[in-house]
């Protein structure tokens with residue numbers, strides 16, 4: 001949450017910063033601001049999107065070779081011009097942007113108020129700006145020392161970029177809990193919350209670790225801990241193409257990402273699942289694979305869509321590998337004194353690799369002695385660095401706030417893990433194994449086919465764009481898909497939607513069904529098919545509107561449902577990968593028809609780095 005960008009070098013900073021903020025806008029978009037250093041510091045802040053800031057500065061002085069910019073997802077203080085970042089310390093010495101939460105800010109604020117400091121905003125960040133300034137003036141120390149001393153008094157999380165007016169030849173960056181990447185160019189440095197604003201300028205990056213402080217400037221780059229221990233920067237090359245972070249002709253990133261799925265799923269299993277060799281090879285799990293095979297229990301942790309992928313993982317691993325699985329929300333797991341054993345395997349699933357609750361749950365599991373694996377999309381992210389081993393999803397950058405291709409990539413990884421363990425344990429036979437991996441290879445082409453029906457999804461969306469409630473039902477592997485379908489709809493179209501296991505409908509949601517209630521039933525041919533057909537009858541008996549996702553050629557449901565959307569047949573273990581696609585497109589079209597900004601839904605952020 002919140003996007004941070006900074007530049008120091010010989011180029012004009014403004015174009016780099018404003019472009020960077022547009023790339024980071026998926027992290028938060030309730031206000032944006034920028035500070036540029038050119039003898040004096042000019043700070044401009046505006047409620048709203050980065051485009052509003054751009055309009056606002058169109059007649060202002062935007063010169064300067066050093067600058068910082070921020071796009072905000074509000075935590076402390078409502079979204080308005082004043083609470084927008086950058087924040088300037090009371091006497092104007094420090095200007096800073098912050099991603100995270102200073103948890104002890106009210107105690108620090110009180111102390112500063114007792115020493116004569118006054119505050120203009122409701123934010124925790126202004127407290128930090130003033131604390132740094134207080135230490136700087138009182139101790140007569142350098143900006144760097146003031147920053148390090150101030151941070152040693154802070155409880156909470158931060159990614160920071162800081163300008164000191166009296167030391168105009170440097171930028172200071174610091175990280176604890178919130179991601180920060182430094183881009184290393186020719187005599188210039190970039191700071192950003194992730195690599196997307198940097199990649200068009202340089203491919204050399206340094207990922208900061210918790211408690212790192214980087215001083216960037218004419219003298220080069222100095223990296224140390226907040227306790228002043230010098231560190232050797234590890235420069236890495238990023239493999240990210242600019243085309244991957246552009247819309248490439250699509251109206252929205254979400255639509256582009258939905259349409260990318262045949263390719264992204266292929267990228268997820270390419271080189272890992274071999275039909276020739278009849279094997280699954282997951283390099284990132286190599287060392288701990290025997291432990292996985294012998295696991296007594298697997299705990300899957302995630303949030304949001306990643307948690308839904310985890311639920312599919314539970315069905316897959318229990319079904320194919322016969323290992324008991326529990327699926328946990330990171331936020332619940334970390335605070336409820338869970339029982340974690342040393343021989344437990346914990347699998348953390350996260351697109352961003354930065355979700356605060358998932359990260360905290362991992363740390364807790366590690367402390368208890370469990371082996372922790374990650375399934376992440378963002379290379380070099382915090383979760384990938386905290387875990388003992390892992391598998392990248394290789395879905396490419398996902399920019400739309402509502403997750404789509406990351407979900408199908410996560411399910412693909414879980415399918416590979418479950419199948420590999422099941423085969424190794426001889427739970428699944430050679431023939432069954434071969435059939436499964438062959439079917440997996442066919443999934444991209446089947447999704448391609450589903451995508452050709454886009455007009456049909458648009459037509460159905462048009463009919464129901466104005467309803468206020470939706471119900472989604474599924475059974476077995478398709479129950480998590482029902483949850484995911486409902487989540488997609490509510491997050492981008494603001495229509496209330498609930499996902500339920502179809503059989504649970506009669507314990508509550510059935511009371512909601514009348515002739516105005518659309519019920520999306522995911523009812524492809526699997527072992528629960530007959531049962532879900534009965535559930536459809538129950539909905540129809542109460543005059544509900546049934547939109548059914550069915551297997552190609554299904555005539556039984558066609559005769560009862562109001563609308564059928566067909567997907568090609570596949571094995572039930574893989575059905576989530578296909579059936580979720582029509583639901584993604586249904587939500588997308590409904591949201592667009594309701595004039596919602598699907599890439600930036602209200603109140604949400606892509607990367608939730610606060611708990």
Ligand code: G6P
Nearest residue numbers: 303304305306350351352355403
């Ligand atoms: C936010 C995003 C969701 C995502 C969830 C978990 O809520 O808007 O799309 O599923 O965080 O994020 P993660 O990066 O851990 O998968």
